[in-house]
Amino acid sequence: MNDQDYMDRALALARSVMFSTSPNPRVGCVIVNQGQILGEGATQPPGGPHAEVCAIRDAQAKGHALAGSTFYVTLEPCSHYGRTPPCVDALLAVKPARVVIAARDPNPLVSGAGIGKLQDAGITVEIGLGLEQALEINPGFVSRMSTQRPWVRMKIASTLDGKVALNNGRSQWITGGQARADGHHWRARACVILTGSGTVRDDDPQLTVRDVHTSRQPIRAVIDSQFAIDEDARLFDGNPVWIFVTEYNVAKAERLAARNVRVITVNEKNRHVDLKAVMAWLGQQDINEVHVEAGPGLNGALLQAGCVDELLVYLAPTILGDARSAVAHTPFNVLADAYRFEFFDTAACGKDMRLRARMPTRWNQLQLQSGGTQPDME
Amino acid sequence: MNDQDYMDRALALARSVMFSTSPNPRVGCVIVNQGQILGEGATQPPGGPHAEVCAIRDAQAKGHALAGSTFYVTLEPCSHYGRTPPCVDALLAVKPARVVIAARDPNPLVSGAGIGKLQDAGITVEIGLGLEQALEINPGFVSRMSTQRPWVRMKIASTLDGKVALNNGRSQWITGGQARADGHHWRARACVILTGSGTVRDDDPQLTVRDVHTSRQPIRAVIDSQFAIDEDARLFDGNPVWIFVTEYNVAKAERLAARNVRVITVNEKNRHVDLKAVMAWLGQQDINEVHVEAGPGLNGALLQAGCVDELLVYLAPTILGDARSAVAHTPFNVLADAYRFEFFDTAACGKDMRLRARMPTRWNQLQLQSGGTQPDME
Numbered sequence: 204m205n206d207q208d209y210m211d212r213a214l215a216l217a218r219s220v221m222f223s224t225s226p227n228p229r230v231g232c233v234i235v236n237q238g239q240i241l242g243e244g245a246t247q248p249p250g251g252p253h254a255e256v257c258a259i260r261d262a263q264a265k266g267h268a269l270a271g272s273t274f275y276v277t278l279e280p281c282s283h284y285g286r287t288p289p290c291v292d293a294l295l296a297v298k299p300a301r302v303v304i305a306a307r308d309p310n311p312l313v314s315g316a317g318i319g320k321l322q323d324a325g326i327t328v329e330i331g332l333g334l335e336q337a338l339e340i341n342p343g344f345v346s347r348m349s350t351q352r353p354w355v356r357m358k359i360a361s362t363l364d365g366k367v368a369l370n371n372g373r374s375q376w377i378t379g380g381q382a383r384a385d386g387h388h389w390r391a392r393a394c395v396i397l398t399g400s401g402t403v404r405d406d407d408p409q410l411t412v413r414d415v416h417t418s419r420q421p422i423r424a425v426i427d428s429q430f431a432i433d434e435d436a437r438l439f440d441g442n443p444v445w446i447f448v449t450e451y452n453v454a455k456a457e458r459l460a461a462r463n464v465r466v467i468t469v470n471e472k473n474r475h476v477d478l479k480a481v482m483a484w485l486g487q488q489d490i491n492e493v494h495v496e497a498g499p500g501l502n503g504a505l506l507q508a509g510c511v512d513e514l515l516v517y518l519a520p521t522i523l524g525d526a527r528s529a530v531a532h533t534p535f536n537v538l539a540d541a542y543r544f545e546f547f548d549t550a551a552c553g554k555d556m557r558l559r560a561r562m563p564t565r566w567n568q569l570q571l572q573s574g575g576t577q578p579d580m581e
Numbered sequence: 582m583n584d585q586d587y588m589d590r591a592l593a594l595a596r597s598v599m600f601s602t603s604p605n606p607r608v609g610c611v612i613v614n615q616g617q618i619l620g621e622g623a624t625q626p627p628g629g630p631h632a633e634v635c636a637i638r639d640a641q642a643k644g645h646a647l648a649g650s651t652f653y654v655t656l657e658p659c660s661h662y663g664r665t666p667p668c669v670d671a672l673l674a675v676k677p678a679r680v681v682i683a684a685r686d687p688n689p690l691v692s693g694a695g696i697g698k699l700q701d702a703g704i705t706v707e708i709g710l711g712l713e714q715a716l717e718i719n720p721g722f723v724s725r726m727s728t729q730r731p732w733v734r735m736k737i738a739s740t741l742d743g744k745v746a747l748n749n750g751r752s753q754w755i756t757g758g759q760a761r762a763d764g765h766h767w768r769a770r771a772c773v774i775l776t777g778s779g780t781v782r783d784d785d786p787q788l789t790v791r792d793v794h795t796s797r798q799p800i801r802a803v804i805d806s807q808f809a810i811d812e813d814a815r816l817f818d819g820n821p822v823w824i825f826v827t828e829y830n831v832a833k834a835e836r837l838a839a840r841n842v843r844v845i846t847v848n849e850k851n852r853h854v855d856l857k858a859v860m861a862w863l864g865q866q867d868i869n870e871v872h873v874e875a876g877p878g879l880n881g882a883l884l885q886a887g888c889v890d891e892l893l894v895y896l897a898p899t900i901l902g903d904a905r906s907a908v909a910h911t912p913f914n915v916l917a918d919a920y921r922f923e924f925f926d927t928a929a930c931g932k933d934m935r936l937r938a939r940m941p942t943r944w945n946q947l948q949l950q951s952g953g954t955q956p957d958m959e
Contacts, residue, residue: 362919363894363938365743370912377916503902514900516741520938521919522892524881524910532902534748538755541740541899546934549927556924558934560741560898 206303209233209240209275210333214305216245216254217277217340222391222417223248226489228278228344230254234262234299236272241265248418255280255290259297269297277337279308279330282317291317294326301327305337307574309348330574338566338573343394343491346512346565349572352486353394356513357495357502358386359529363518366526367499372405374527381553382517387414389515393421393494395445395485399501400427407437410496421494424485426501428476430455430466439464447476478508499531506532506542513561514544520554584681587611587618587653588711592683594623594632595655595718600769600795601626604867606656606722610636612677614650619643626796633658633668637675647675655715657686657708660695669695672704679705683715685952687726708952716944716951721772721869724890724943727950730864731772734891735873735880736764737907741896744904745877750783752905759931760895765792767893771799771872773823773863777879778805785815788874799872802863804879806854808833808844817842825854856886877909884910884920891939892922898932 216231224230224246232254234241242265244257252260255276262269280290280302294302302321307330321328338345342354360378361367368374376383390396391412398410403425410423423444425432430448434455438444444464449471456466467484470477485493495505505511535541544560551557594609602608602624610632612619620643622635630638633654640647658668658680672680680699685708699706716723720732738756739745746752754761768774769790776788781803788801801822803810808826812833816822822842827849834844845862848855863871873883883889913919922938929935 359742361743363743363892363922363936364737364906364908365739365741366906369914369916371914373916375916506900506902514741514898518936519919520892520922520924522884522908522910522922523913523916523919524884524906524908525912528744528902528906529742530900530902532900534903535901536747536749538747538751538753538901541897541901544741544898544900545932546898546929549929549934551924551927554923556927556936558741558896 204238206275206332209235209273210277210303210305212240212243213275213277214333214336214340216243217337220245220247221340222415223419225249225394225419225491226344227253228341230276230278232258232277233275234258234269234272235275236267236269241267241269241272250286253281253287253290256287256293259293269299271298271300273301273303274299275303277305277333277340279304279306279315280317280321281308281310282320283310289317291320294321295324299326301329303329303332305331305333306341306345307572309345309569309572334570334573338569341491342512342569343493345569345572347486347489347491350568352482353490353493354512355482355493355495355505355510356389356393356515357497357505357511358389358515358517359502360386360517361519361529362521362523362526364522364524365528366523367529368527369523370526374406377521378517378519378555379553382519382555382557384414385552385557386515386517387412390421390494391415391417393492394490395422395424395493397424397426397493397495397497399497400425400429400432401498401500402496403427403432403436403438405498408496409437409440411442426476426478426481426497428471428474434458447481449476475504478505478510482510499527499529502530503532506530511542511562512565513559516558516560517552518556518558520556582616584653584710587613587651588655588681588683590618590621591653591655592711592714592718594621595715598623598625599718600793601797603627603772603797603869604722605631606719608632608654608656610655611653612636612640612647612650613653614645614647619645619647619650628664631659631665631668634665634671637671647677649676649678651679651681652677653681655683655711655718657682657684657693658695658699659686659688660698661688667695669698672699673702677704679707681707681710683709683711684719684723685950687723687947687950712948712951716947719869720890720947721871723947723951725864725867725869728946730860731868731871732890733860733871733873733883733888734767734771734893735875735883735889736767736893736895737880738764738895739897739907740899740901740904742900742902743906744901745907746905747901748904752784755899756895756897756933757931760897760933760935762792763930763935764893764895765790768799768872769793769795771870772868773802773871774799775802775804775871775873775875777875778803778807778810779876779878780874781805781810781814781816783876786874787815787818789820804854804856804859804875806849806852812836825859827854853882856883856888860888877905877907880908881910884908889920889940890943891937894936894938895930896934896936898934
């Protein structure tokens, strides 16, 4: 077991709480001394202890002294009072010799302050081991803290020739059961599942997490400029729904409010809801990751507004020919204008393939904020 | 080194002659005795010696006696007189103890006869080790021998949302340099590169192999029902071109014949060239693999005619929205009617992804013909 192995374990712990820590980041911590794991922990649901405190308690419950130990933690320990006391103080109290951190905390309230306090106490601090993986676990938190907007992941399930539905609207099912189940994992990660009024009208989806176990359902949100949504939509099941409109209707909003639905009026842009304003508002509501499952119109509008950070594409090994495409968008005149992402992950999902791609400028932004290639780190 | 290692070496030798053996299969052979490789070889260009004879000569040139040795060969040794004498006789002459064969020869003139002769001479024969890989090296040969038609591979280069060109026709370039270079490897494998008259008119392509080294250029072929092709097309460079028409024009055909162009009249089907008839004709001309680089119309027609065995899809991590799709095809009313392939290979090509998929019924047919799961082999 070496540094990489212990950090991998800490990253696995962080992933184990993927669905339960929001709006806090998912963090894992492993405490090691002389080749022995003394304690480990992961962030508990909001209000509960953070990873470092869990790991310290785990080690102390087993009777271990922690002086001189090494902490492996996937995110810089917090140094401010939030719902819980600062983790840095808990670390200082047990006198470790060394703290290995995957990513800096982009939270402007922390941002290097935690690291500084540890160094001031004579503790060796190393940063950057496992940074990419740590960032993939918390892109939404890092994005929100550093750019005041969530990380937006757009899901597309299409044939190999890019078709998401027949011309008659049929789309159940383009991809197979394993791809659909995998899709629920990404829904479960998100704080918000976003769709458009057209999808609600045509498919009447529930947009709940079903195929994976989770203690928390994301908030469903609908872009519905005209506030035309059917009040009998299956979405209105008593759990929270947010609707973004430009045309407000007091009576309708009041009837829906009684069913846990919040209607938010947003400025118009190009005769539709200003999507950048929606994302800024979601950031203010502590929304980390937004999962988009929408039709071609909203998909295209989100791309045009620069609001898509990641593509989650399931491809079936099928060809449909003349059928509906995933994205409706004004034709380009030059290829260089295409929206350009970067592939970073490929996996088989049963008979289908899953391809993930992200917007390189946005990812680089998060890397910089997390200490990836900051000049002062070199 | 074990059986698998030696067969892997034989498969690598077969791949090393990928571009030069057609219409013969690409075959590799390794001769081993007591853990020592005595000789190895791969099929030489038509008229030259086959892999087994090359390997025997290699071993004998090094002064090795081959009695009691094991032969690893990727295809059943031939037992008939073609351009060269039967390889089985060459094997019998050197008295090996054991012959390990990846795939049976589907050639009805061989088909088990080679194996029978070896067994009759008291040689142990094992079949099936490396069968899948051996078949991937020679799908065209196996298809032609067993079903009298070539293996048809359709290349598509698209964006992640399935677009192959802008609405204004621009398609240079959807994918990057590495994907395009990889595409030339597949051109080089083929005996024929097939396109449609629309692509010749719009793009005026050369359809030659440029980015990889090859001693042999595939024949270019065009589906051109109306025989409307421009006589100044870049395709007519003096190297052979085949044009499939339903409307013959003697004067035009004669002018083109002087430039190494052959015009073949084919029956009409649905007011177009009968594509199944084209494939049967190509099979008769000893064409093993057909590489399709065509526009949406011909792509759709080939799929509809049941003529597509494999998809070679390069995907760029880009989104274009409203633009041209790879396949034009009458809309389906039910999703179950989609053309259904199976993914079997994924690779990164620079910033793009390459996905390969094949028609499962056709692949199973080849497997059966090669001894994969033949009842009499169990």
